[in-house]
Amino acid sequence: MLYLVPDPVTRSWIERCNPRSRSLHGLYAPGKRRSDTYAEMVSELLEPVRAGREVCAAFYGHPGVFARPGHEAIRLARDEGFPARMLPAVSALDCLVADLGLDPGEAGLQSYEASDFLIHRRRPDTAAMLVLWQIGVIGELGYATEPSRASLAVLVERLERSYPSDHEAIVYEASPYPLVADPLVLRLPLEAIPDAAVPLLATLVVPPARRPRRDRATMARLGLS
Amino acid sequence: MNGNGGELASFLEKLGQDRELQQAYIDDPEGTLRQAGLPDDTIETILSRDLEKIKAVLDHDLGGIHYVMFMVLTQPKL
Numbered sequence A: 001m002l003y004l005v006p007d008p009v010t011r012s013w014i015e016r017c018n019p020r021s022r023s024l025h026g027l028y029a030p031g032k033r034r035s036d037t038y039a040e041m042v043s044e045l046l047e048p049v050r051a052g053r054e055v056c057a058a059f060y061g062h063p064g065v066f067a068r069p070g071h072e073a074i075r076l077a078r079d080e081g082f083p084a085r086m087l088p089a090v091s092a093l094d095c096l097v098a099d100l101g102l103d104p105g106e107a108g109l110q111s112y113e114a115s116d117f118l119i120h121r122r123r124p125d126t127a128a129m130l131v132l133w134q135i136g137v138i139g140e141l142g143y144a145t146e147p148s149r150a151s152l153a154v155l156v157e158r159l160e161r162s163y164p165s166d167h168e169a170i171v172y173e174a175s176p177y178p179l180v181a182d183p184l185v186l187r188l189p190l191e192a193i194p195d196a197a198v199p200l201l202a203t204l205v206v207p208p209a210r211r212p213r214r215d216r217a218t219m220a221r222l223g224l225s
Numbered sequence B: 001m002n003g004n005g006g007e008l009a010s011f012l013e014k015l016g017q018d019r020e021l022q023q024a025y026i027d028d029p030e031g032t033l034r035q036a037g038l039p040d041d042t043i044e045t046i047l048s049r050d051l052e053k054i055k056a057v058l059d060h061d062l063g064g065i066h067y068v069m070f071m072v073l074t075q076p077k078l
Helices: A008-017 A034-050 A068-079 A092-100 A114-119 A149-159 A190-195 A216-221 B005-015 B019-027 B029-035 B040-047 B051-062
Strands: A002-004 A057-059 A109-113 A129-133 A168-173 A184-189 A203-206
Touching (some): A008 B051, A149 A190, B019 B029
Parallel strands (some): A002 A057
């Protein structure tokens, strides 16, 4: 049993369930690229598989949502002829939909990793909800202990090309203990984000800024006019 | 912080699995926490429902793994 979880309660529970469990967190290190860490995680997962052992890997949240090693380990295992399966779980997106009362079906949903959003000049549809993951580690390919205010300022600058600077956004972090602790929810104008107490693992939600335009010609063709 | 993260972690672990305890907590959070023998300042922290404060209590005593970068499991393609 190999695992990567951020909270000590889950860690304790896993180790109690299986005393031979081992955390993968030691593979991260200052100055080390995360891509190297992920490759090592995949190796850690595959080695016992190749040795003929059954392996269970547990990652916090959904093991396949913003979690590269899980996908890569399963792909490699299957390529090498081993059966492998990913079980779905609850991601930060699932939590924020429930906690914030936002239905992706209402206005649509765009979801990007925050650095990806910036690097590739993604253009947001301001009539749909925008979710940006990992705003606490924008531009960071290695190891960080706190968000970069300069990087958050770059993000806000980009968003302000599409949204008013006073448009309300939501900095969100799910609660790992929902019965006893509330999620972190900071509602604030875009322009205030760089100076806000943004958690390292925060997700940013930018609600729609306008109503979508109707295509009346298409509506007519669909018999909706 | 009082350094009782170990007791709090044990309580939270049990709370995550014990349905009767969950119901008891929903009905009477403070009474359930006192029944569990947690100290006053830990109880006060939990009743605040403040995620950061609760994590701080856990981290204080258990140490080691903190909510840091190692939990990020993907990175952008350049």
